[in-house]
Amino acid sequence: MAVAFAEVRVKKLVKLYGRTRALAGVSLTLPAGAVTVVEGPNGSGKSTLLHCLALLAKPTSGSIAFGTLDGRAHARQVRRHLGVLTHASMLYPDLTGRENLRFYAELHGVPTSRADELCARFEVGRFIDRAVRTYSRGQLQRVALARALVARPSLLLLDEPSTGLDTLGVQRLVEVVRAERDRGAVVVLVTHDDELSRQVADRRVLLRRGRLVFDGEGSVVAEGAAS
Ligand SMILES: Nc1ncnc2c1ncn2[C@@H]1O[C@H](COP(=O)(O)OP(=O)(O)OP(=O)(O)O)[C@@H](O)[C@H]1O
Ligand SMILES: [Mg+2]
Known part of the structure; x- marks a missing residue:
């Protein structure tokens, strides 16, 4: 966009x-x-x-x-x-990081490949396919950042x-x-x-x-x- x-x-x-x-x-x-x-x-x-x-x-x-x-x-x-990162991560805890990003992409009419592209850009590890509620502080922050960028704000x-x-x-x-x-x-x-x-x-x-x-x-x- x-x-x-x-x-x-x-x-x-x-x-x-x-x-x-x-x-x-x-x-x-x-x-x-x-x-x-x-x-x-x-x-x-x-x-x-x-x-x-x-x-x-x-x-x-x-x-x-x-x-x-x-x-x-x-x-x-x-x-x-808008792309927003606040103190609250705004991610769904029971979905994986990747699912969160894909879901957000779909919601904004962006190809879900954009989510995978951002995962690559942030060099996320295997944690991306675990539920967000299991993340460390820094892992959460990386995915929250990627989320803010998904829709090319x-x-x-x-x-x-x-x-x-x-x-x-x-x-x-x-x-x-x-x-x-x-x-x-x-x-x-x-x-x-x-x-x-x-x-x-x-x-x-x-x-x-x-x-x-x-x-x-x-x-x-x-x-x-x-x-
Ligand atoms: N929801 C709220 N209800 C009541 N007071 C609030 C609320 N949000 C912020 N405040 C008050 O408004 C003022 C500004 O807060 P704000 O969170 O914008 O500061 P900040 O510059 O981001 O601080 P920090 O560096 O600690 O993050 C503070 O006095 C805070 O207590
Ligand atoms: Mg503040």
Whole structure:
């Protein structure tokens, strides 16, 4: 599927959880063909921002435009173009990893061979044909990552994707993130991993207490080219 969004535009996004202001008015444009890394201390709103972009959380106010589509009005159309990795793996525990990926491919009208292609790309071992509930943390993370990529998303959202991965796993992660970026996807990656950020970031943005930290010029602090 061709890339659907030229950019994703976040405008004055506010998300309240009771008295907690998780997002306090975030405006940000995420261009296609670039990796934006979101950094910030624990509780600064990174996962909340990602959940709003993934249409998994409803903003209290503000809007998100996915290309020409409004996230609220066109949620169904937008969802087809999202690839999401959150803290929850979103895999069926009683199916094998391969079955999960094939099932997800079918659901999105993608050939099931795409699932096998991703298994090869992540160099998964024999565990891929065991039930997901038996997986180690890193095995689960590899399959959850592959799942996020199955439908060739236009917007790829990754929350702490290196969690649990070994050196080779992180290397594969860096390669796939760059490949998705080069394919023209909008990529947003939340991480505390400086090395990963350095390797993939085209732009780094910093959240603090639900706000983006800007410099005097109005551009995002730590904005800069990746290697
Ligand atoms: N479902 C929820 N209900 C209530 N409060 C929430 C909920 N989700 C997040 N919060 C609160 O919103 C704030 C932002 O949380 P968020 O998970 O976005 O932070 P984060 O930057 O991802 O942190 P971390 O680095 O620890 O993952 C925190 O104060 C958190 O306690
Ligand atoms: Mg988080």
